[in-house]
Amino acid sequence: MHFPGEFPVVRVAGPPAERGRRYGALARTRIHRSISAYQRVFEHYAGWDWATVCAHAARYRDVVGDFSPASLTEMRGIAEGAGVDVEEILALNTRSEIMFHAGDRDMPHECTSLTLLPDRSATGTTLIAQNWDWLLHSMDTAMLLEVTRDDGPSFVTLVEAGLLAKVGMNEAGVGLCTNTLVSDGDEGRIGVPYHVLLRAALDSGSGREAAATIAAAERALSANYLLADDTGFAADLETVPRPDGVRILTPEDGQITHANHFRSADLTGEDLYARRKPHTFTRLRNVTESLGERPSLSVDDLKKVLADHQDRPSSVCQHPDENVHERERTATIAGVIMDVSGRTMHIAAGRPCVARWETRTLAPR
Secondary structure, three states, rough: OOOOOOOEEEEEEEEEHHHHHHHHHOOHHHHHHHHHHHHHHHHHHHHOOOOHHHHHHHHHHHHHHHHOEEEEEEHHHHHHHOOOOOHHHHHHOOOHHHHHHHHHOOOHHHHHHHHEEEEEEEOOOOEEEEEEEEEEHHHHHHEEEEEEOOOOEEEEEEEEOOOOOOOOOOOOOOOEEEEOOOOOOOOOOOEEEEEEHHHHHHHHOOOHHHHHHHHHHEOOOEEEEEEEEEOOEEEEEEOOOOOOOOEEOEOOOOOOEEEOOOOOOOOOOOOHHHOOOHHHHHHHHHHHHOOOOOOOHHHHHHHHHHHOOOOOOOOOOOOOOOOOEEEEEEEEEEEEEEEOOEEEEEEEEEEOOOOOOEEEOOOOO
């Protein structure tokens, strides 16, 4: 795994088909790396070949098209620009759903997230942040996608090449962080995929609109969505794939923190992630205690919070565990801190304890 000084930036504009084609063309090499990497991932975790993965991904085409026609159009454009089949781009954007359907090993999911309201922020603005932890190959496929659009708010998102969105912020002042959750209801159902919902959040004009869109969707998979905007709104949506499967956590002491377990005990009969990887509880405790050490925190303070090594190797700042099979090793791929009022994103390409932080700014709408 190599750690770049910063992630490559892909800038696109125009209507969905046009920006998709440009995305695919500019990120072609990284998209092909993503496809090759996930071929290996599915073979290792499930024994599925790529044709089987793509055939399963194609089952999501209609539900994506019904939920967000523009997203499906954009994925077709990405495929055209990258010179791959649209089913391969669908496979990347439904990789979480397919892994839960196909895999019989413990899935590699991590991430620790937080938000601070203005009265807890040294900047007097809302801050939202997380470490994104994932398989090591994503260090060579991750990129920043900057989208300028007329059909909705422009946005910037940290993504694996070929995906519509992940962690990000838009010009309307909406910030998004996310954590995987694993309920006993995650059985690979066909519904709106996780990464399509992440994109829908960044398509929203406010945090409340994003929360309503996620809550109303026929979700395919459990997930946690941490949302904040420049009005002072902040909420955390824990979700499972059933109509009543949403619980909303609101700030306590001016903050929200989350790891990879359900904080709402009534959402799932068994929290499968917590059973398999109980270190989610220590990561949540550690990040919460770190935020509580002072009455207000700056962006530089949050950089230190995300670099925390307590309970290593399963720490907030995660390093690869050499005792784990090489294809199952995870690490912190990036740290992200966003000031949604200032439309400013700070990104560390790699582990926050060693990576150089870069800053990007969106112009408010």
